[in-house]
Amino acid sequence: xxxxxxxxxxxxxxxxxxxxxxxxxxxxxxxxxxxxxxxxxxxxxxxxxxxxxxxxxxxxxxxxxxxxxxxxxxxxxxxxxxxxxxxxxxxxxxxxxxxxxxxxxxxxxxxxxx
Amino acid sequence: xxxxxxxxxxxxxxxxxxxxxxxxxxxxxxxxxxxxxxxxxxxxxxxxxxxxxxxxxxxxxxxxxxxxxxxxxxxxxxxxxxxxxxxxxxxxxxxxxxxxxxxxxxxxxxxxxxxxx
Numbered sequence: 001x002x003x004x005x006x007x008x009x010x011x012x013x014x015x016x017x018x019x020x021x022x023x024x025x026x027x028x029x030x031x032x033x034x035x036x037x038x039x040x041x042x043x044x045x046x047x048x049x050x051x052x053x054x055x056x057x058x059x060x061x062x063x064x065x066x067x068x069x070x071x072x073x074x075x076x077x078x079x080x081x082x083x084x085x086x087x088x089x090x091x092x093x094x095x096x097x098x099x100x101x102x103x104x105x106x107x108x109x110x111x112x113x114x
Numbered sequence: 115x116x117x118x119x120x121x122x123x124x125x126x127x128x129x130x131x132x133x134x135x136x137x138x139x140x141x142x143x144x145x146x147x148x149x150x151x152x153x154x155x156x157x158x159x160x161x162x163x164x165x166x167x168x169x170x171x172x173x174x175x176x177x178x179x180x181x182x183x184x185x186x187x188x189x190x191x192x193x194x195x196x197x198x199x200x201x202x203x204x205x206x207x208x209x210x211x212x213x214x215x216x217x218x219x220x221x222x223x224x225x226x227x228x229x230x231x
Contacts, residue, residue: 034219043205044222090156094218102147102220106156 002027002093004105012111013081021076021108023091032094033074035065038107039087047089050074061085086112116140118223120206126229127196135191135226139208146189147220148181149205157205163189164211196230203227 003026013019025031033050048059055067065076074091091105119138127133139146148160159173163183174180178196183189193200207220 036222043224044207046219046221049219103159104149104157 002031002103004091004093004103006089006091006105006108008108009106010109010111012113014113015083016080019076019078019081019085019110021089021091021110023074023076023105024072025074025091025093026072027093030069033065033067034092034094035059035063035074035076036090036092036104037061037087038090044090047076081110081112083112083114086110118206118208118221120204120223120226122226123224124227124229126231129198129230130195132192132194133196133228135193135204135206135228137189137191137206137208137223139187139189139206140221141187143208143210143221144186145209145211145218145220146183147207147209148189148191149207150175150202151205151225152202160191160204193228196228198230201228201230 005024007022035047036044037047038044047063048057048065050057050067056064058064063076063078065074067074076089088107088109090107092102094102118140121136125133144165146163149157150160151157161168161174161181162170165186166183178194181189181191191204203225205225206223209220210218
């Protein structure tokens, strides 16, 4: 079974600074990878996804993520953080023939300083 | 609307009562998922439906929890004899499902906040 780790529970950055949120997964084959964002009191919104092909994927709100097979990582990046980016970020892995093989990481809470 | 909807948005119940939570998935989505998110925690998988059947019930925390899906559409999560530890936000998601299974992203509803007093 696959698993997902997000090593950073909480990250604080200043507005305008760059951001990288880490995600590592464990799976025997190439997984399908996702990043979701959950703003306070809101549902989860898909930021971006990776299935195959170009390992650098672009998402909404200026986010991008890079799949690195050798490191089993799918880190999320943004060159300049906005105050509205403060939220909880979840990495997820989908695999297998059935939808139950869709595992979320524990989440990283992002705080943005003015 | 075109998204996943859940009702009620908030539910306060007394310990020992039964509650029903409803999820309306996106039309045409064959897969439906229930998750639980406790305060400050990540998502805990509860159950997955493919059509009306539930091939994976492994996440249900106890036999007080049950779920059904009818007509390949609406799903109901029932919690019997609620306990205070059941207080959480219950999230529903739906997705397309093909031969490749998990390649399709899940679309989430706004959740039902359950408070057991």
